[in-house]
Amino acid sequence: MSVRKLKGQPATTTHSKVKFFYPILFGIIIPSIAVVFNFEFNSGFPKPPNFPKNISLELSNFVNWADEVIANDVWTVYPKSAEEIVILINWAKDYNYTVRASGAMHSWSPLTVNLDKNSAYCKKYILAPLSCYSFRKIPPKIILVKTQRFLNNMQVINADPGDASFWAEPGVMLEDLLKILESRKLGFSNHPAVGGITLGGALAVAGHGTGVPAENETLSPGHTFGSLSNLIMAFTAIVYDDFSGKYTLKEFQRSDVVSGAFLAHLGKTIVTNVTMRAGPLQHLRCQSFIDISAEELFGQIEGLRTISKFLNTSGRIEVIWFPFTANPWLKVWTVEETKPGASTYVSSPYNYPFTDRFPQALASLLGNLISHWNNAKTINRLYTKFIPLGLTVSTSWDIWGPSRNVFSYIRPTTLKMTEAGWAIVTSRGHVEKVLRIFYQIYTRKLENFSTRNSYPINGPLCLRVTGVDNPADVRVDNAQTCGICPGSPVLGRPELDTVIWFNILTFRSNIQVSRFVSEIQNSLDEVFDESFAVLRVEWSKGFAYSSSHDFPWTNDSFLKKNIPKSWTQWESTRKILNSFDPFQSISQGQQPCFEVILEDSEGNLRNKKVDWGKDTSRNKFTVMMTIMSKAHELLQEEKTITRRDLYYENVNLYGDQSQVDKAIQELAVFLEVEPSALPFVPSAKGLMAAGGNLKLTRDVGKSEPVSVQLDKTGTLIQRFGVIKKWGKFRSNAKFVLIVEKDAIFYRLTEEDIFNRFEPFILVTGKGYPDKATRAFVSKLSRDLKIPSFVLVDADPYGLEIASIYKWGSVAQQKFPHENLSLNDLAWIREAEALRKLNFKTEIEAVASLGWAYLCNEYLYNKIVSRVSNCSMVF
Incomplete structure (x- = not known):
């Protein structure tokens, strides 16, 4: 095994330099600060035991696109073949490690590594990364599998435009794949705008572009208006084989009954290669418009330039709309096999350079400045003014070229924002209705927050429209439907043929962002009730927002109820993927929305799994x-x-x-x-005692009441199940005295305490009381209507025991516990005295003054003066 030490990545604080630069924004010179780190990994971490030989191992950081999901010092491998990954996973099964595939990390949701609440969202301000990396921890038991370096091969199997297909490994970058396909006159009718992602990553979350059929448009063979995952014909995945007792490579065909579960697997498996469809290369024209108001575009007012009408004429649109501005940036793509005279030919992708060079440090600074600044409206209008200037300088108002050159425009250097995402599945005829409703919800929430001088959304609203994932597009007999792709068809609802993708962007997540987005989320869920539209989440984005947390994926109700109900194949998909990874060697500790939930004894939601390897x-x-x-x-x-x-x-x-x-x-x-x-x-534990002729009588149905002469030396309290069945108590006891320890209980009986007071009942739970003792004293209090007193040590343990008698134990909070508590129990100034003393005191300390003092003075002052018709006997 070889372990390489990497340099140049932020992990341990050793040295830093501060550089000043002066970015130019809207003609205003604004000084800002960039921090350049020179870090080294800690090579002293213990290496995983018996790690497979010939597989190089190194430490790296996982940092997602928005710099918000961060895992430092994660063991990482760069396998040279799929067989090496199989060896790795079988080792992981034996040593309780988890193997996760990792692509270009261009994602928002924590599907690869778990969200670490201590560090994942600490980068809210420009210099905050210093605190993110200040705590060193032993690497988690996770092995990241990076596929870009070696598992990046692809080849065209058939270039026939009517039956084209290709084979590819998961590490191939989308931009490289598209370039090779273009060289063979092939391509996709729509695909993600970002080129710097791996094919495996895009397929894991059902990556998509934009496009629905325009009027009179016929879908060409090999194309789809759905997601890239819908083009999968076959694939190879690493799954557990019951016969051999090991993980192994297995080939699947799209016609296999279980194949649909793998088409958007969210990292719950590792796919090592895919065979996919491709269609004839298309040439597209992309026109930009900034002169159409949002009201007209979203159909709020009468107009000829609505989104629905652009879809009818061109089929492919994208809307980028900054809050509190009148006119969005609208892009319209139209299939044009010959270049229009007014268009500019583009020979390469990324033709909007003005979106690529916005300094990230300045973006973060502005985001924090305007979140609570009533000039946010002015700043967003400046953003919008910047767009036509950039389009003019780059001559990109109207461009034309091969599809990849026109569709791809997001680079790794593009302005990084956090992003919430939804997919709304509806019918083509209801697109305008959905858009109107969303517009009204969104603008109303913006105005409501602005009246409180809160501006949490300082990035644009983005909108795209696609078709659903129609399995017929892949042209494979009996092709299975994608299980949980956001754009998978709603079973039994063929009229729901369109998917509207909404994304809300902002610079950084915080509590105001979460509250804003959670209100949007709740409104959408209420309005889109499946009668004409189904609300789903976009897996790679932020979702399940809660108003009480400053980051997404924290709304348990949304994760456990809303998400599963939005897919008819949710449960079958979950079972299939779990059956092929029974040891959870690939998906252990996965994101919470995909686990079997069971409440623990304290009422908390947690995962219950059986790992036969442990x-x-x-x-x-x-x-x-x-x-x-x-x-x-x-x-x-x-x-x-x-x-x-x-x-x-x-x-x-x-x-x-x-x-x-x-x-x-x-x-x-x-x-x-x-x-x-x-x-x-439970075994009998608690004791009860009384002196003199005190009797405890209990009713027994219609029979004669049963009277018990209480022994002054102590009698075991019967078990809880018996006490529950007892009838009402009757006695002439004046009060109940509960003592913490059995040693004190016996000493008080030896000191003849029953002859010092009028009738009372003495009880001990021998430390932490069992349910039977608690049920007994609670029943005494309720039935006899007499006060109860608890004598405990003046230390944390004593206070805890007294609290259990009063309120019940934490472990029992899930169950009814009214009959196990003494709600009228109250402190008699002990807590205040304990705070003043600043040290603990045990009962024996008081007894050191003499047991007569404890009985005649201390207990007398505490009890007799508070119990009517009770006096001390001398």
């Missing part, structure tokens, strides 16, 4: 199944068993008592019942 995971599953089987047996026989006896039935399996208790708690959550409904009862 001893601990197998053991937990076996424990759960054993206890479930025992519960079934006992419930049928109407018997119970103590949790302690259950543990001793199989000590080797359970390990210790806590594992049994935890498994019972999780089983109760899984079955959605209280733990007391299961036949596993």
Whole structure:
């Protein structure tokens, strides 16, 4: 194994230089600052154990397009073949590592690495990266697989325009692929505007361009109005093979029943090559318009230049609209096989250079300045004024050329913004209705926030329109529909044939951005109720915004409910992908929207998985199944068993008592019942005592009440299941005194405390109380209508125990606990005194003054004066 030390990437702070530059913006000279880092990786990190030989390993950083999802010091490999990846994944299975494919990192959502809340969004201001890299951690158990260096081959299989196809590996860059296809007179009818992405990355999220059929336009063979994923004919993926017990390469055809799940897999598998369709090369004309108002374009007012009408005449449009400006930048692409006289011929892509050279440092600075500045409207209008100037200088108002030269315009140096994205699937006839509704929601929210002097959106709204992913386009018999592509057809709704893509851009995510976008998101979800449109998310962008977090992917309800319901094949896709990666060697720790959710015993949502490659995971599953089987047996026989006896039935399996208790708690959550409904009862723990002739009487249905003479030396409190069935208590006791420790309990009985006070009941839970003790004292308080007092150590543990008696335990919050608490319990100035003392005090410290003092003075002052008709007996 070889480990290479990389230089020149921001990882550990060693040296930095500060340079000043003066970018020119709208004729105004504005000084700004750029920080140039010279960092080295820490080569002292422990290497993964027994890493496969002949596969080079190095540390690198994962930084996404918007510099917001960051993972420092991640182990990275550059495999030379698909077979090397197979070796790597089988090693990962044995050593509990996860292998993730990584492309050009031109994405927003955390589909490759998990979102680290401590660092992912710390780059909100221009110099904040210094704090992002200040904490060094051991690399996560993740291996990034970079495919661009070696797995970047492609070849045209058939160049016949009526039956064209090609084969490619995932690391080939889209711009290189398009160039090779163009050399063979082939291409795509639409594709993403960014060329610096890998083909594998684009297919993982169903990358798309813009385009629907114009009036009288016929789709050429090999083309699609859907996403690039819809052109996949066959592919090879790394999947687990049950027969061999290993991960291996497997070829799939588009006609295979399970193939649709892989067409937008979101990183839950690794595809090592694809065979795809291509169509005859198209030449396009792209015209820019900035003289059409947003009101007219979105159909708010009568006009001839609406988006719907441009779609009818040309089929391909894009809208870029800055907030608080009147006229968007509209691009219209039209298929023109010969160059129009007014157009400028372009021989290469990226023909809007004025969008590529906006200094990122200045962009970040401006974004933070105008987020809470009422001059945001003026700044955005300046942006809009900059567009016609750039179009004029670059002579790109009207350009014509091969499709890749006209469609591709986003470089890696293009202004980087964070981006929220939705795909709205509707019918062609309802496009204008959807656009009107979105316009009204968007502009209303902008105005509402501006009245509060808040301007969270300081980037444009972008809009594109495509067709759905029609599997017939790929011209393969029995071709499967894409499972969860944003543009996959809605089953049973053939009239929903169009997808409108909305993206909201801004410089940096913050709480105001999240609140704004979450309001948009909630309004869209409410309006597009599937009657005429279906709301979906765009996988590579920001989604599931919450008003209480300053970044996306945090709205649990949206992740767990809204997203799955928007795809009819969601569940089948999830099951298929999980079945081919049963050890989660590729998708362990994946994004939250794609996991099986189970609530834990504290009521928190968490993932429950069984990883047969891990001893601990197998053991937990076996424990759960054993206890479930025992519960079934006992419930049928109407018997119970103590949790302690259950543990001793199989000590080797359970390990210790806590594992049994935890498994019972999780089983109760899984079955959605209280733990007391299961036949596993805690051993008796709590004690109760009373002196004199005090009796405790309880009703027993229609029978005579049962009276118990309480022993002053201590009686075990019966288990919770029995107490639940008891009738109402009756007694002449004046109060209940609960003590923390059994040692104090016994000492008080020895000191003859029952002869010092009028009748009362003494209870101890022997430390942290069990449910039976808590249920007993709660029932005493409710039935007898007498006060309760708790005597505990004046330290954090004592305060916690007192809190459990009053409110119940955290572990039981998911279940009804009204009958397990003493809500009327109140502090008698102890907390305030403890704060003043600034040190803890145990009960024994008071007893050092003499047990007579504890009983005659301390308890007397605390209790007798607060209990009516109660006096001390001398």
